[in-house]
Amino acid sequence: MKRSALLFFVFSAVCFFVVAGVSAKEASKQSLGEKLFMKHCSKCHPDGGNVVTVTKTLNPKDREANNVKTEEDIIKLMRNPGPGMVKFGKNVISEKNAKAIAEYILKTFK
């Protein structure tokens, strides 16, 4: 009886740490894309808008009309943007960070 109580306790503790670990990882992943977006993009794209060219927001309706549909499409634009947008080379935003920003955009602006 005592032993099964101990086993139950250990099992619960393991479950707790697995769940806490996974959600902490999710949260930090989310905040990386968001943090980078705030730093590099939000000046011109506040809340996913576009203060320079109002017809090219980050919302799916505009993006899709302009053929910007996937993470790769967004990363391509950071490397080689249209008129009015600054260029972000790999020295400024690494491939990993560019992916985090693209993920954030696709997930956030609806």
Ligand code: HEC
């Ligand atoms: C200096 C202002 C500025 C900054 C900073 C900026 N953008 Fe842009 N962005 C623009 C402009 C202007 C356009 C429209 C360009 C065009 O006419 O093709 C645009 C277009 C886009 C589009 C295409 C939207 C559509 O509907 O076609 C994406 C995606 C995008 N930007 C992502 C980003 C990301 C990601 C960042 C940060 C890493 C960023 N932008 C930073 C000005 C900016």
